[in-house]
Amino acid sequence: MKMKWWEKSVEYAFVLRHVKEEALIAPLSGPEERAGDAVFQIDESFILIEFKRSDAELDSEQSKFANGKYEEAYSQLYGRDSHHLLVYGKQDEADFDLHAGTYFSGRPVSLSSKLPGLPKEDFIKYMQLFLGFKVGAGSSGSGGSSLIAGVNEAGIVIGVMSNEEFIVKYLPEFVPPQLESEVGSDQEPKAGFSPGMKQASAVNRPKWR
Secondary structure (H helix, E strand, O other), X not given: OOOOOOHHHHHHHHHHHHEOHHHHOOOOOOOOOOHXXXXXXXXXXXXXXXXXXXXXXXXXXXXXXXXXXXHHHHHHHOOOOOOEEEEEEEEEOOEEEEEEEEOOOOOEEOOOOOOOOEEHHHHHHHHHHHHHHHOOOOOXXXXXXXXXXXXXXXXXXXXXXXXXXXXXXXXXXXXXXXXHHHHHOOOOOOOOOOOOOOOOOOOOOOOOO
């Protein structure tokens, strides 16, 4: 029987299968601190995970870049993206399964194996460079499911935070104007916020799926 699922189904499946339960109940140091803040208090490595419903939607990521910027990002970040994953769902016979590959270089990644991460400072630098390609003058937010995960030395996910939380806390220069009032008033960013997006010309992605 053919199954039906959505992008959020893939994200939920990843959290249920690959995130330790205690990581979803992170302790807070104060009432003003978001749950995601606790993730970045650990001295571990980090990965960026972007979710897609299926392999048919993988190339839609290109539309989130400013005009012509996907090609530039691809040339600069290809081979430097072992910590940046695209995760999507696939029906394998009667079962629903998750598959993954690196964002630009398209190398297959086993989610049941050790997940590679970057040290916090290197991860922040990568995010700064990556978001710089996605944000254009007058661009608006776009949807999409993603999260940032902290992984330990064994490559196990031990904490998660949203992209929105990360950007507000560590890269405020990328917060869109429509969220500035919310950030200034210590409100949570709206769900679904993602920086960037203008249509980029098509570039052939490696066929790893």
